[in-house]
Amino acid sequence: xxxxxxxxxxxxxxxxxxYRGSRLRTVLSILVPVVMVAVYFPWQTEDWADSYVxxxxxxxPMMMVLLTVPDSFAGERERHTLGTLLATRLPDRAILFGKxxxxxxVGFWMMLGVLALxxxxxxxxxxxxxxxxxxxxxxxxDLGFGLLLAILIAGAGVLISLRASTVQEAQxxxxxxxxxxxxxxxxxxxxLSERIGDAVEGIGATQAVLIVMAALxxxxxxxxxxxxxxxxxxxxxxx
Amino acid sequence: xxxxxxxxxxxxxxxxxxFGPVKALDGLSLEVPLGSIFGFLGPNGSGKTTTIHLLxxxxxxxxxxxxxxxxxxVKQGDAVRARTGALLxxxxxxxxxxxxxxxxxxxxxxxxxxxxxxSRMKELLQRFDLWERRKDRVVKWSRGMKQxxxxxxxxxxxxxxxxxxxxxxxxxxxxAAAVREDLATLAAGEGVTFFLTTHNMAEAEKLCRRVAVIxxxxxLAVGHPDxxxxxxxxxxxxxxxxxxxxxxxxxxxxxxxxSAVEREDNRLSIHLRRSGEVAPLITLLVxxxxxxxxxxxxxxxxxxxxxxxxxxEQ
Numbered sequence: 001x002x003x004x005x006x007x008x009x010x011x012x013x014x015x016x017x018x019y020r021g022s023r024l025r026t027v028l029s030i031l032v033p034v035v036m037v038a039v040y041f042p043w044q045t046e047d048w049a050d051s052y053v054x055x056x057x058x059x060x061p062m063m064m065v066l067l068t069v070p071d072s073f074a075g076e077r078e079r080h081t082l083g084t085l086l087a088t089r090l091p092d093r094a095i096l097f098g099k100x101x102x103x104x105x106v107g108f109w110m111m112l113g114v115l116a117l118x119x120x121x122x123x124x125x126x127x128x129x130x131x132x133x134x135x136x137x138x139x140x141x142d143l144g145f146g147l148l149l150a151i152l153i154a155g156a157g158v159l160i161s162l163r164a165s166t167v168q169e170a171q172x173x174x175x176x177x178x179x180x181x182x183x184x185x186x187x188x189x190x191x192l193s194e195r196i197g198d199a200v201e202g203i204g205a206t207q208a209v210l211i212v213m214a215a216l217x218x219x220x221x222x223x224x225x226x227x228x229x230x231x232x233x234x235x236x237x238x239x
Numbered sequence: 240x241x242x243x244x245x246x247x248x249x250x251x252x253x254x255x256x257x258f259g260p261v262k263a264l265d266g267l268s269l270e271v272p273l274g275s276i277f278g279f280l281g282p283n284g285s286g287k288t289t290t291i292h293l294l295x296x297x298x299x300x301x302x303x304x305x306x307x308x309x310x311x312x313v314k315q316g317d318a319v320r321a322r323t324g325a326l327l328x329x330x331x332x333x334x335x336x337x338x339x340x341x342x343x344x345x346x347x348x349x350x351x352x353x354x355x356x357x358s359r360m361k362e363l364l365q366r367f368d369l370w371e372r373r374k375d376r377v378v379k380w381s382r383g384m385k386q387x388x389x390x391x392x393x394x395x396x397x398x399x400x401x402x403x404x405x406x407x408x409x410x411x412x413x414x415a416a417a418v419r420e421d422l423a424t425l426a427a428g429e430g431v432t433f434f435l436t437t438h439n440m441a442e443a444e445k446l447c448r449r450v451a452v453i454x455x456x457x458x459l460a461v462g463h464p465d466x467x468x469x470x471x472x473x474x475x476x477x478x479x480x481x482x483x484x485x486x487x488x489x490x491x492x493x494x495x496x497x498s499a500v501e502r503e504d505n506r507l508s509i510h511l512r513r514s515g516e517v518a519p520l521i522t523l524l525v526x527x528x529x530x531x532x533x534x535x536x537x538x539x540x541x542x543x544x545x546x547x548x549x550x551x552e553q
């Protein structure tokens with residue numbers, strides 16, 4: 001099973017951003033978030049390496065997954081390669097997890113790069129004679145949060161891409177699906193800002209972040225399980 | 240899980256598949272022997288592609304069952320796919336990858352060792368005259384070249400059975416002829432069973448030793464092209480000459496092997512019930528005073544047979 005997943009990853013990596021316009025679109029899409037997270041926020045925040053402001057870096061893997069995952073199955077369908085792929089001996093889960101892994105890994109590696117760049121910016125902007133690194137807790141929370149968010153969106157993206165007839169359709173549906181929960185949660189946060197503030201104060205910022213991460217993990221696992229259940233060769237060949 | 244040596248490559252037993260109210264396949268029963276090119280003929284929408292999808296275990300039948308290389312297509316679809324190659328209705332190539340990378344991927348999919356992959360890729364790319372272009376991205380290639388690469392991909396892991404869904408569809412005459420020639424050579428050289436769907440009768444006639452004809456999901460006929468000819472029109476002999484008297488025509492019509500005689504000016508068409516000796520009929524005509532100038536043994540083309548079968552079905 002693992003060797004089959006690696007085979008799918010090998011193939012996905014070979015065509016990543018090779019399609020016409022995809023490199024430019026990717027660069028343009030992530031340019032603003034990368035500049036904000038790697039330059040603007042660390043420049044503005046004095047204790048960047050020790051605060052949860054660096055959690056904003058999770059937007060980078062989120063963006064990368066949003067750009068890559070709609071292509072996973074809808075792209076194969078659009079380019080008429082899905083039927084041939086399904087006619088091979090590759091197990092269903094190897095195809096699914098291979099495609100998921102590539103999107104998540106691309107986002108995660110990009111996040112590592114952005115966190116490193118942000119550290120350089122923070123040290124340059126607030127130089128006090130010694131180099132500051134991320135505290136272990138902040139780094140683990142940042143990476144964990146980014147990874148879970150990437151898995152959550154990749155799960156939703158694969159689920160949508162499995163049924164979408166074109167990459168554009170998958171992108172539009174995923175965009176809508178990803179935007180709706182933050183808008184609703186934002187409205188809820190505005191309405192209950194005092195209560196939420198009290199609650200966070202009561203349990204501490206780290207605990208609050210861990211609770212959010214646990215919720216992301218549960219939601220991500222649920223979406224991946226749903227995608228696994230939805231991956232049926234007989235359905236895919238007919239869509 | 241072992242494959243019985245004596246079993247046919249494909250055994251289909253009352254296989255049906257419905258898509259809502261549409262019967263794509265309606266009780267198809269068929270056996271495909273090992274080691275030949277089997278032609279599966281039918282007009283567009285007759286159920287050819289659905290049959291391939293069912294045989295590869297990509298679709299589940301509504302009724303009946305099928306075995307491919309001794310494996311049940313529903314319960315052992317993975318085993319079927321591991322032992323077969325397929326060129327479906329689209330070439331299915333990753334066009335932003337090179338030819339070499341496409342084959343490399345499918346070699347890895349089929350768990351071939353690195354050395355085995357390299358040697359087999361070289362062998363197939365050279366055979367299809369694609370070796371010099373192996374580093375090109377496939378997107379730059381002509382349709383004929385892509386189709387050849389897709390066939391090479393289907394053969395890469397030395398499968399016992401290869402499904403080819405209209406392999407020459409959309410190709411120009413020269414490219415189609417080249418693909419047909421390659422297929423004939425491969426079938427002879429590799430000992431692979433090919434299950435070839437087509438609506439190109441000339442292609443089936445040239446390549447296939449056995450053909451099945453389907454229409455609207457139902458099997459109309461199966462056998463060697465000559466058997467199908469005999470079952471529909473039978474062979475025909477055309478005699479060019481003079482002095483075709485009524486007596487001579489009556490004598491011919493009285494022969495048991497003759498099913499019909501038609502005369503048009505200086506040409507006589509003698510329809511036979513089965514293939515056989517023509518010389519006694521020519522002797523009969525000469526003895527009856529006919530001046531024979533030329534004798535043409537004419538076989539109805541598979542296309543005519545196909546059309547006849549369609550007519551009968553309607």
